[in-house]
Amino acid sequence: KAGVTQTPRYLIKTRGQQVTLSCSPISGHRSVSWYQQTPGQGLQFLFEYFSETQRNKGNFPGRFSGRQFSNSRSEMNVSTLELGDSALYLCASSAGLRTDTQYFGPGTRLTVL
Amino acid sequence: EDQVTQSPEALRLQEGESSSLNCSYTVSGLRGLFWYRQDPGKGPEFLFTLYSAGEEKEKERLKATLTKKESFLHITAPKPEDSATYLCAVPNPIGNQFYFGTGTSLTVIP
Numbered sequence: 001k002a003g004v005t006q007t008p009r010y011l012i013k014t015r016g017q018q019v020t021l022s023c024s025p026i027s028g029h030r031s032v033s034w035y036q037q038t039p040g041q042g043l044q045f046l047f048e049y050f051s052e053t054q055r056n057k058g059n060f061p062g063r064f065s066g067r068q069f070s071n072s073r074s075e076m077n078v079s080t081l082e083l084g085d086s087a088l089y090l091c092a093s094s095a096g097l098r099t100d101t102q103y104f105g106p107g108t109r110l111t112v113l
Numbered sequence: 114e115d116q117v118t119q120s121p122e123a124l125r126l127q128e129g130e131s132s133s134l135n136c137s138y139t140v141s142g143l144r145g146l147f148w149y150r151q152d153p154g155k156g157p158e159f160l161f162t163l164y165s166a167g168e169e170k171e172k173e174r175l176k177a178t179l180t181k182k183e184s185f186l187h188i189t190a191p192k193p194e195d196s197a198t199y200l201c202a203v204p205n206p207i208g209n210q211f212y213f214g215t216g217t218s219l220t221v222i223p
Contacts, residue, residue: 104156
């Protein structure tokens with residue numbers, strides 16, 4: 001069974017630009033969660049989608065948004081990039097129950113210059 | 114506020130020197146405690162889930178245990194390839210969100 005895939009793996013952007021990251025979950029999984037990982041803050045929860053609906057949201061500004069498609073693939077968008085948005089963005093998929101194991105993708109490394 | 118705390122932040126071991134990593138949590142109504150391993154620049158890799166106090170799980174040189182307020186990841190006779198950051202996480206009782214600790218960075222020296 002294929003794992004979670006994320007594209008692109010690396011991105012370099014400049015301040016003020018916007019970026020879209022993509023995540024394809026494990027086949028059959030309906031929940032996709034997004035996390036931001038930085039050396040100082042660890043893994044911070046961004047949001048979670050289940051069956052195309054945002055089910056939970058973390059404490060991030062509105063510049064961070066996401067969506068999920070009918071095939072469970074998910075995208076995350078960050079508008080008006082700031083230097084502090086440089087991080088590893090991780091996507092995790094699970095079957096959908098609150099306590100199901102989350103399986104992570106390799107991440108997208110975003111650098112904002 | 115619900116929290117997950119891991120200690121130590123960093124640990125250096127000689128190859129073969131056994132030790133334990135700690136994960137303490139304050140979330141109420143625990144619905145599982147998850148351990149992950151993360152290599153630099155990669156996504157976390159799932160290791161174990163523990164659901165109730167007294168439960169233990171093993172995988173190669175790793176053994177995870179759970180009490181009512183904390184979990185331990187015991188590493189027996191570690192090898193250099195065990196070097197990684199080990200993360201623990203617990204689900205938010207009211208939402209589909211995992212709280213992660215900041216991890217223990219383990220270095221095993223040959």
